Amino acid sequence: MTHVGHANHRRWTEEFSHELRLRQVSGEEINEAISTVDEHLNDSKQSASDAFGNPRDYAASLGLSPTDDGSSRGRVLIAAVVATLSFLAFGLSVSRWISGEGSSAAIICTLGAGGLMLAASALLTLGIARQVVEATVRERFTGASAGLWSRYAPAAIALPWVFPIFAAVFVAVGVLRA
Template identity: 40%
Template sequence: MSGERIGAALAEVEAHVVDSGQNADEAFGDPVEYARSLGLTPEPEQSRAATLKAVAPTLIQLFGLIAVIATVPWSADAVGVTTTLLTGLAVAALLPVVVVALGDRVLRAIVERPVVVFGVTMLGLGALAAGLVAAGRLGLDRTVVELPRPATALIGLVALAIGTWMAVRAGAAEPDVVSSPVPGSRLPRPGVRHWVWTALPIPAATLLLAVLLWLI
């Protein structure tokens, strides 16, 4: 739902609570069940297609991460595009689909435990990248095609830059805040730096993993 429609629903709850003297739990029960009972239809801006479009920058960043990590350490002229690497790319491509499919549960986890979700995301990215490198070194996959290492690194860095720019641009847009229909009661806007949490984690993880792999 849009922030405006959420605010309108909350305003109705607040008005009833003020008039009746009941608390919200007594009057309306479980908030999740009450929200679902309203039967509100999703708006285009909050549709699954719009959500997939919104996570496109992250998908591009993940591609850049894998491409950059594949070139570390800088010990050969070519990078083999292996079955393991292609599998990693396929997994990265499916992540947005999984997130959108889970919908409510993912959003609720982000809202209630943002630090945990951030940590799990970073661990997952690290495990994916480390698994790809380990499989390659153990000879568990086969090379499909070879690409020049500088070109592969450049492609990865360009993908990271494009994905980060898209994420920063999207994060800098007017946020969809929860607003009340009562004049002057709009909630404070989120800080202008809130895009940092969506735009920078993957580039930071890429740098960290590249350094660790170089040292190993």
């Protein structure tokens, strides 16, 4: 018999908690699940392994839903909007610069929009990559297919760099025409 607080119980609980975190279960639900396990073990005087089996299998059997981190999707959307707007600002300012208006305002605007576009593209790439990794982790633990993420992940991760590539082409064509 193993009582709550015993080393084997702590090890089982840590593995169980870790498994639930990997499944992106909320902290509140994890604490509730551990409390339920502790209560059962205190009442039954069984070991965690005897009562619940493998911690990974028991975590899967609970069917707890992963938390929906809508804020990360929001940041990806904001980065996409910023990348698009900075690309448009870059295009307008670089066309003025190339057409002969070499004012310091046009140059500063071009460099600022270009820097903002590169930063937004990098953040967008990281945000999309995070979404892909989360979908892959959910697929591993739930057995459900990640759908299009698994097939188109490389294209989705590379997509934000279209803005800087087109900006470079735009500058190259403008310089060659000048």
